[in-house]
Amino acid sequence: MSGVRRLGARWRRRRPLRTRLALAASAAVALVAVGVCAAAFFVIRYELLHQLDLSLTQSATRVVQENRGEGPQIIAGECRFLSAPACAQVVPADPAADPEAAYLLPVSAPVREVAAGTRAPYFSNVTRFGHSLRMLTTPFGDGRALQVALRADPVERGVRQAAVLLAAVGGAGVLLAGVLGYAVSRTGLAPVARLTSTAERIAATRDPRHRIELPPGPPGRQDEVTRLAASFNTMLGELEQSVSAQRRLVADASHELRTPLTALRTNAELLARADRLTPAQRERASGALGRQIREVTGLVNDLIELARDEEPLPLVEEVRIAELAERTVAMARTHWPRVRFELEVGPGAAEAVRPGVPARLARLLTNLLDNAAKFSPPDAPVEVGLTAYGGGGGLELSVRDHGPGIAPEDLPYVFDRFYRAEAARALPGSGLGLAMARQIARAHGAELTAGAAPGGGALFTVVFGGEGP
Numbered sequence: 168m169s170g171v172r173r174l175g176a177r178w179r180r181r182r183p184l185r186t187r188l189a190l191a192a193s194a195a196v197a198l199v200a201v202g203v204c205a206a207a208f209f210v211i212r213y214e215l216l217h218q219l220d221l222s223l224t225q226s227a228t229r230v231v232q233e234n235r236g237e238g239p240q241i242i243a244g245e246c247r248f249l250s251a252p253a254c255a256q257v258v259p260a261d262p263a264a265d266p267e268a269a270y271l272l273p274v275s276a277p278v279r280e281v282a283a284g285t286r287a288p289y290f291s292n293v294t295r296f297g298h299s300l301r302m303l304t305t306p307f308g309d310g311r312a313l314q315v316a317l318r319a320d321p322v323e324r325g326v327r328q329a330a331v332l333l334a335a336v337g338g339a340g341v342l343l344a345g346v347l348g349y350a351v352s353r354t355g356l357a358p359v360a361r362l363t364s365t366a367e368r369i370a371a372t373r374d375p376r377h378r379i380e381l382p383p384g385p386p387g388r389q390d391e392v393t394r395l396a397a398s399f400n401t402m403l404g405e406l407e408q409s410v411s412a413q414r415r416l417v418a419d420a421s422h423e424l425r426t427p428l429t430a431l432r433t434n435a436e437l438l439a440r441a442d443r444l445t446p447a448q449r450e451r452a453s454g455a456l457g458r459q460i461r462e463v464t465g466l467v468n469d470l471i472e473l474a475r476d477e478e479p480l481p482l483v484e485e486v487r488i489a490e491l492a493e494r495t496v497a498m499a500r501t502h503w504p505r506v507r508f509e510l511e512v513g514p515g516a517a518e519a520v521r522p523g524v525p526a527r528l529a530r531l532l533t534n535l536l537d538n539a540a541k542f543s544p545p546d547a548p549v550e551v552g553l554t555a556y557g558g559g560g561g562l563e564l565s566v567r568d569h570g571p572g573i574a575p576e577d578l579p580y581v582f583d584r585f586y587r588a589e590a591a592r593a594l595p596g597s598g599l600g601l602a603m604a605r606q607i608a609r610a611h612g613a614e615l616t617a618g619a620a621p622g623g624g625a626l627f628t629v630v631f632g633g634e635g636p
Contacts, residue, residue: 178185190344190348192348192351192352193341193347194348196348197344199341200336200337200344201337201340203607204336208329208330208333209414210374211326211329211333212326212621213398215302215322218322220303222316222469223253223290223316224302226253226255227313227315230242230253230313231307231502232314236255239267240266241256241268241270241271241558242255253315254271254314254317255313255321256270256313257312257313257314258279258309258311258312258314260279262279262437264540272293272295272300274314277289277304278304278312281305281312281313282306283306284306284310288303288305288306289303290303293316295316298302298318298320299318299320299323299499300316300317300318300319301318302316305317310586341468352503358393358395362395363398365403375403375406378403378406386565389431411562412506428463429464430455431463434455435456437452438452438453482524482526483523484579484582485520485521485594486520486522486524487518488519488521488562488564488601488631489553491528491532492512492527492553493510495533496508496510496551498537499536499540502540503536505547506548506549507548508536509548510552511553513553513554513555514603515564516554519555519562521611521631522611524611526609527610528607530605530607531603531607531629532566533566534600534601535566535601535604535627536551536566538601538627539570539576539625540616542568542571542624542625543570547568548569549564550565550566550568551567552564552565553565561631561632562631563631564628565626566627567620567624567626568624569623569624570621571622571624573617573618578617608629613629613631614632615627615629616628618628
């Protein structure tokens with residue numbers, strides 16, 4: 168039995184879904200057609216036999232009424248002809264009382280039992296005169312039984328004709344079921360076929376720009392296959408955006424790495440001929456080489472950080488944002504000794520906590536502070552503010568500088584990877600800090616925005632909702 172199941176499962180795996188669906192639909196329709204024809208055959212057969220039995224019952228009633236006082240005898244014997252009335256004979260319970268003339272219909276022990284009253288009336292099939300007869304045996308009274316018979320071959324012929332006709336109808340139904348099953352599978356799986364073709368084309372060309380054509384209609388009334396195709400198109404759109412972003416990242420990274428790597432190679436080749444350089448030249452080349460190595464290392468580390476989409480869950484903990492801001496601002500003062508940093512914590516914000524990764528949140532604020540310090544004039548402070556808002560425990564962390572601010576044409580792109588405004592191209596950095604800051608903010612359920620500060624300068628705001636991520 169298990170071998171048969173394995174064989175069936177192997178057969179299903181080797182057959183296309185369209186073939187299996189066509190066979191299943193055809194089998195279902197064919198089963199219904201055959202079942203209806205079989206039921207119709209049995210109903211017709213029952214009705215024909217029932218009509219013949221009713222005729223026998225009527226004939227028996229008429230014979231009883233016309234021959235009530237007669238003894239054992241043959242009453243009518245013309246049932247060999249289709250147009251003749253039924254054959255009828257009266258049989259006593261005691262064989263010694265039989266008439267001298269032989270009976271036309273067969274007399275058996277059950278007939279005597281009916282005559283004696285020990286057996287109920289019954290119908291039977293017999294063959295006489297070369298024809299099949301339907302016979303009724305019923306009590307006649309006074310220890311006698313009445314046998315009435317009619318030719319049954321017309322009924323049998325009608326049953327055979329009905330069987331042939333219904334078999335033909337059933338066969339036609341099976342063929343129609345096959346055609347309909349194929350049509351249903353072809354029509355119903357057309358979107359799946361298009362989906363499969365699109366997926367194969369994408370796998371062959373590695374081009375996610377292909378889409379599946381969807382039938383027209385309101386979105387709320389689409390069938391399951393159409394919704395599957397729409398979901399597949401949505402997935403392709405997301406894949407296309409991901410591939411495009413990956414290609415842009417690789418292109419931008421290669422562009423950003425080209426300059427420092429070229430400088431590294433140049434300084435390395437220069438130091439390789441150190442015997443031809445003066446001590447001052449060697450010192451300058453060594454210092455430049457160290458700075459460039461640190462720059463490339465920082466760029467690679469930033470790329471690795473940007474490649475992470477989620478924060479590591481085991482490192483998430485409750486973070487007091489005010490304390491984290493104080494530590495981060497203190498570190499920024501050591502890194503930028505010529506820039507004045509001012510931190511202001513508003514009422515209700517000092518004790519506020521949020522679930523997150525402390526190191527990642529510190530990196531977010533560090534990137535914002537570094538960006539502000541690069542553009543801040545020596546005599547102007549970088550203002551950091553932490554305030555609570557709303558009744559749900561929302562927090563707002565802001566970083567403002569008093570530099571030239573962000574040009575309106577640059578504002579939509581400040582969080583793009585490797586984007587650097589014209590005013591920032593001469594400053595150190597790779598253009599990844601703000602992109603990384605936004606990614607960290609979104610990973611913690613916050614939103615980072617940029618804008619122009621009142622009175623000049625740039626203002627970056629991190630808004631934490633009332634609930635953590």
